[in-house]
Amino acid sequence: MTGTLGKLGIALLAAIAAAAPVRAAERVTLSNGFYQICAHHDTIEGQVRLYASADSSSYIDVPPTDIVSIETIPDPPPTRIDTPPSAAIASTPSRLTPRLSPDDLHEMLSTAGQAHHLDVDLLASVVKAESGGNPRAKSRAGAKGLMQLMDGTASDLGVHDIYQPEDNVRGGSAYLDALLTRYHDNLSLALAAYNAGPAAVDKYHGIPPYRETRLYVARVIHEFNRRVKARQHPAALASRNSPGH
Structure with a gap:
């Protein structure tokens, strides 16, 4: 892996404002033609930070030059949107489920991540x-x-x-890598396409209006942020405690 977040970079720690109810949201139109929905934004160290929800736990840092416009939009009225057929909810583990230790899983994710330049914590x-x-x-x-x-x-x-762990992870990692390439390293769009399919992302020219998909994207990136921060904390602590500090 190259750098803390591999090919994704800090700017791809993104999410959408779907996990928390808010009175209004902001539509951020990007120079690549896509848009991002966020709860609110702020300027942090020269970057525009787009927050997924009021608690500010998930966000994306975007260069100001990548933003065409930011407009406030009302929160849409509650509507029933059927989950797309591609959405997945894991079943109850089978009695025949092979034991897979955390170390075994981490090793295969690391191998797949290195092969596709993906952060192991993202996988x-x-x-x-x-x-x-x-x-x-x-x-x-x-x-x-x-x-x-x-x-x-x-x-x-x-x-x-498909049930062989290494084979499944290899295929899933290759698919996610292809989606990131397709959407120019826009992590939110790649995850939305992984959940709902590229056709849905292309149809809506952004995150599809599926509740399950929006929650999925927010959930994955919230977990990704948490893992990256946990990984960075010991390194920062060691740096502060090193001689000369």
Whole structure:
């Protein structure tokens, strides 16, 4: 891995304002043609920080030059939006679920991350949201394994045994890498496409208006932020305690 966050960078610690009810939100139009919905924004050290919710636990730092406009929009009225068929909810673990230790999972995620220049904590956050670390998880929609791959997607990625942890993680990591490339390293859009499908992201030219997808993106990136901060804390503490400080 190169740098703290690999190919993603600090600017991709993004989320959408879907997890917390707010009276209004802000639509931030970006120079790449996409937009980001946030709860509020602020300027921090020359960067525009877009907050996902009032508690400021998830955010994205964006260069001012990447922003075309910011406008306040009313919170939409509650509506029932059916979860898209591609959305996955992990099933109850099977009695035949093979034991997979945290060290084993971390090792295979590290290997996959190095192969695709993805941060291991990002992959771990996706696995947690998708399957809870259960290699035998299966969703109502038919997504399977640690990274909840559909059979067609797994076949396209060359995954031979969808329930084999290494094979599943290899395929899921390759798919996420491809989505990040497709959406120019916009993590929010890549995660939304992973959950709801690229067609839905392209149709709405941004995060689809599916409650499940919005919560999924916010949940993954909140966990990613938490893991990165936990990883950085010991290094910062060691630096302060080193001779000369």
